[in-house]
Amino acid sequence: MTPQITLALSKGRIFDETLPLLAAAGIEVLEDPETSRKLILPTNRPDVRVVLVRATDVPTYVQYGGADIGVAGKDSLLEHGGQGMFRPLDLQIARCRVSVAVRADFDYAQAVRQGARLKVATKYTHIARQFFSAKGVHVDLIKLYGSMELAPLIGMADAIVDLVSTGNTLRANDLVEVEQIMDISSHLVVNQAALKLKQAPLKRIIDAFARAIAQD
Numbered sequence: 001m002t003p004q005i006t007l008a009l010s011k012g013r014i015f016d017e018t019l020p021l022l023a024a025a026g027i028e029v030l031e032d033p034e035t036s037r038k039l040i041l042p043t044n045r046p047d048v049r050v051v052l053v054r055a056t057d058v059p060t061y062v063q064y065g066g067a068d069i070g071v072a073g074k075d076s077l078l079e080h081g082g083q084g085m086f087r088p089l090d091l092q093i094a095r096c097r098v099s100v101a102v103r104a105d106f107d108y109a110q111a112v113r114q115g116a117r118l119k120v121a122t123k124y125t126h127i128a129r130q131f132f133s134a135k136g137v138h139v140d141l142i143k144l145y146g147s148m149e150l151a152p153l154i155g156m157a158d159a160i161v162d163l164v165s166t167g168n169t170l171r172a173n174d175l176v177e178v179e180q181i182m183d184i185s186s187h188l189v190v191n192q193a194a195l196k197l198k199q200a201p202l203k204r205i206i207d208a209f210a211r212a213i214a215q216d
């Protein structure tokens with residue numbers, strides 16, 4: 001039997017933090033993504049399978065129906081745009097924030113006051129563009145895919161827009177958080193067509209997740 005429901009998850013914190021919610025829905029993933037090289041993981045339910053994709057790709061898989069349902073950070077959803085999917089639940093997992101950070105010796109407040117043009121390195125170009133434009137600050141965005149913290153340290157950028165949780169990564173690189181742009185958590189996303197065609201099984205999963213969150 002080909003599984004009826006395909007759930008897209010990314011390895012690491014989203015997978016780990018979604019497991020208890022899946023358990024509440026009676027779904028157990030039968031292989032450990034950290035040890036298995038498989039990209040399609042079976043579950044204890046013949047009608048449900050999990051596909052492992054990059055965190056940033058979860059919205060795209062759900063948009064195009066590669067997965068019926070998925071778990072994605074609000075950051076990834078905002079960068080993607082969220083077309084073709086519903087966002088029925090904030091799962092309250094993988095919580096962090098998107099912030100602006102600079103080198104400790106860079107006077108960000110003064111640069112903003114003086115109307116300076118800022119060079120900002122980030123993976124989150126949509127979020128950053130919208131934030132600085134609402135603030136009336138002119139920016140040149142430099143798109144990076146990781147290790148954003150390096151850019152100000154080597155003089156490639158004045159600031160970064162990145163995720164912050166404990167602040168340890170910023171501290172380890174002598175950077176300081178100067179603006180908190182928004183709080184982030186991961187959301188359940190559902191393909192719009194799938195929600196009509198597979199309404200009953202999807203609704204069972206969504207309702208079980210909702211009950212599990214309400215109990216926390």
Ligand SMILES: Nc1ncnc2c1ncn2[C@@H]1O[C@H](COP(=O)(O)OP(=O)(O)OP(=O)(O)O)[C@@H](O)[C@H]1O
Nearest residue numbers: 012013054055056073074075076094095096163165
């Ligand atoms: N330090 C953190 N603490 C809590 N949540 C985080 C943290 N870093 C990222 N997240 C959240 O978890 C999601 C997945 O992060 P993860 O590190 O697994 O992937 P990524 O490296 O950001 O994405 P990709 O692999 O696609 O480049 C992010 O989109 C964000 O919503």
Ligand SMILES: O=P(O)(O)OC[C@H]1O[C@H](OP(=O)(O)OP(=O)(O)O)[C@H](O)[C@@H]1O
Nearest residue numbers: 096149162163164165166167168169170
């Ligand atoms: O404020 P902190 O707690 O240091 O978390 C912030 C870091 O976490 C994320 O990276 P990544 O997922 O690579 O790091 P992690 O797995 O070590 O949290 C993010 O891109 C930051 O670099």
